Amino acid sequence: MHDSKNKTKKTITPKFLHMLPRWFLILASIVIILYALTWGSIAMFDAYYQNKVYPNVYVGGIWFGDKTQKEVATYWNQKNEPFASAKFELRFKSTIATVSGSDIDLGYDADLSATQAYLIGRSDGILSNLYTKFFQKKVDLQPYFRWKESIINDLLDSLSEQIDIPVENALFAFSNNKVTAFKPSKDGLALNRPLALQRIQQAFLTVAKTDQQYIAINLPVDTVKPDVSTSNANQFGIKELIASGYSEFAGSIPGRIHNVALAASRVNGILIKPGETFSFDDAVGDITAATGYQSAYIIKDGHTILGDGGGVCQVSTTLFRAALNAGLPIVERHAHDYRVHYYEEGGFKAGLDATVYSPSVDLKFKNDTPGYILIQAKTDTTNLNLTFDLYGTSDGRNAQITNQKLWGVTPPPPDLYQDDPTLPKGTIKQVDFSAWGAKASFDYTVTRGNQTLEKTTFYSNFQPWQAVYLRGTL
Secondary structure, three states: OOOHHHOOOOOOOOHHHHOOOHHHHHHHHHHHHHHHHHHHHHHHHHHHOOOOOOOOEEEOOEEOOOOOHHHHHHHHHHHHHHHHOOEEEEEEOOEEEEEEOOOOOOEEOHHHHHHHHHHOOOOOOHHHHHHHHHOOOOEEEOOOEEOOHHHHHHHHHHHHHHHOEOOEOOEEEEEOOEEEEEEOOEOEEEEOHHHHHHHHHHHHHHHHHHOOOEEEEEOOEEEEOOOOOHHHOOOOOOOEEEEEEEEEOOOOOHHHHHHHHHHHHHHOOOEEOOOOEEEHHHHHOOOOHHHOOOEEEEEEOOEEEEEEOOOHHHHHHHHHHHHHHOOOOEEEOOOOOOOOHHHHHHHOOOOOOOOOEOOOEOOEEEOOOOOOEEEEEEEEOOOOEEEEEEEEOOOOOEEEEEEEEEEEEEOOOOOEEEEEOOOOOOOEEEEEOOEOEEEEEEEEEEEEOOEEEEEEEEEEEEOOEOOEEEEEOO
């Protein structure tokens, strides 16, 4: 019988460990130790750089390892100090504008550079962070250089207004089967904004690199060539008279006669390209005393009053008739509010008129002929009539105005007398004139051979108009 106290206690080893080679156990132990040391080192590294930029980070070639965000921002704010006093002169000949660095807040975005530097190695990707912190030798960020672009754009807008010169196309007259220029074309000028912005940006960068405090920037300006130049006067294929328009304005006051001649001269000589839509308002331009027009009677807000440019509708009406006779498509036309006797002189029936009032009321027609159309105006200030001749290339079209109608004729309302305390007592002054009301229409048909190019009916609704007199009470 054995004494239990003398028994030797045996250690029980798991069976699978007996199956592993000793070298594998040693290797596993080393791996575990290295893993612990690695992650421990990384944790210590991150703890040290908790509020600092990692050691391989540069901004603009400057090393910022071990620096805090505040230190990075402080450095770039100090670099910004020279920019505030920098001056930039933008010039083209005698046109000069100056802007300072402080005006446009020129400089580096210090806070952005500090934030970007600090975030290197601190992304959401664990593996990319490890690579950036321990394997990537150098991360060099470009500092963001900024300025107030809106101020520079506004400055260029202002300079453009002073520098830009509109191009002037040649105007032509038709004589002896040739087109000859009577007003030469002129080149225009235009500020090249994209290139100007490039030069301005380069000047800013020059200050950043050299601390230069004054830089003159020569603005790039392009020469704009006219579409219609004097040199190609005989290249438009203008061969013949294709239509005319006529009207009379006997009885007009001197201011109205002056305005008819002036507006007609603004249209005289204009060339309309094939496929182009002619705009009367664009051709005549601004109608004010500043552009040479005198006071004459106009229709405005339901009244006949004295205003700048009275008589211009005589010109638009005459040109409307010429366009109709040429068989051109009428893109826009407006009738007058009431019948104007000038437009029924010379044997014309009511409805062959066209009023204009820039910018909302215009006369437009399209040149759908194969060649250019030249407009020539003939204003006879002695016999008081106006003719528009259209020269171009006939394509065999034929225009007809038929079925002219006038109905619903109504008499004008009774004359109206209004007391006016600014006129002497017993004085009577007529300020508006009576006109019969009516509705009018005509058919406009354009054909070429057996083909119908245009078929339109034009309508007018003329209101009966009351004569108005002012009666003095002073």
